[in-house]
Amino acid sequence: MIPRTEYLVSSRIPKEAEFWMPTEEEIPDDEGIGYFRGVWMILGVTFEEAHAIVSAEATQIAVIDSLAQTETQFEEIAHACDTGLVNGVADELVRRQLLQRIPSLSEEGADDFYEELGGLEVGVAGLTHAVSYIGGVPAASCRGHVSERCWSENPAVFIAIDRQRAEWLEPLLREAGCGYHIDPARPEFLVIDAPSVIESNALARLILDRFDGVDRFDRWLDLSGL
Template sequence: MIPRFESSDAEIPPQAAFWMPTEEDIPADEGIGFFRNVWMILGVSRVEADVMASQESEYIAKIDDLTASPEEFERVAACLDRECVDSTRDPDTSERLLEAFPGLIDESDDETYNDEPFMDLGSLEVGVAALSRALAYIGGVPVASCRAHIASGSWADRPVVYAALNRQRVEWLQPLIRENDCGFHTDPNRGQFLVVDAPSIVESNALALRIVRDFSRDGCGFERWLDLKSFDWFYGASED
């Protein structure tokens, strides 16, 4: 019972800025674009992007099997976002979740010990984590993302990733956006970024998988926009 929304079309918005940050725009301890609780995601490797997209795909399928309504799907997905459950609030759901995802923590149990590490999504939300990493893998700069939360309200009305992307990368992405039923749009309040959106997290995850597969396969050589090694604070994955 995965929530579904409307999405934009795959046409590149005529007002797209194709802006990319410079070294002076990159902070050491936060993100860009005046979003709250964000950070820079840079230098993502092919392996990291591929593992993230595959793991997220498994999570989405498992959550779908465990839930019977879009609202329940959102509640369960939120537990994975936080990497924990509270068995005192919903014992039945918590039991099923802990069985399906053994690495989750039961925050109501001080004795909980996880002998199976939980493969988290980098503190991003299920359904947009992989797409954020995939856009970073091809040299874009994801700056904010949201799954769209039907139960609790949301600043996004569909799954979105805001990103800084130049024209070369956008034109390479466009056919993949179209083939995976995703879209582009812009936000008048943050016009320097392009927004990649999807009608559900199934499509956003499929797009992430396709980006990683096609970029790896055809060896697209995009011009490097920044030398990440120039940042003393950067200890990310290889840019290769």
């Protein structure tokens, strides 16, 4: 059972898109861009790094889909995949199945950074790293939660990106069932959104399948100097 938000998805680039990309001077040493909390820069991701996370995420989503019976249980299991710890899953049988089917999970001992998904949430970790792989700059991501403290109800990834990359992504967004929008509070970013984690992971897989190398786009920054 995967929660899904029903809304009109548009893969078209919004007319007001600014196509802003940070310069080397605008990239901080120890935090992310856009004044989000608890974020960090994810730059220069290789195909191998992105593929590992996208594949692990696809496996985890399939397991979540097969085990979760309610939205509450979905949140419990997804949070276990976010953190690497299953002790927040109420159902003991489900905890056991998670440990069997996702060997990287544990009952205790994991630290704050769960490497399987690069420290991000299942459902947006793959897309975040796929965007970085093609030379975009992820700023923040959220799987979507039904909570007053959550800033998104469905999967969303804020990205700094230029026009050529954004246009290349358009047909892939349409194929995967994802969309673009602009948050008025941070209009310099494009936001990729998805009705559920299934579509966001599908988009990540399409990006890795269709991208034919960094020479396709202009280089906006020499990452070797960072």
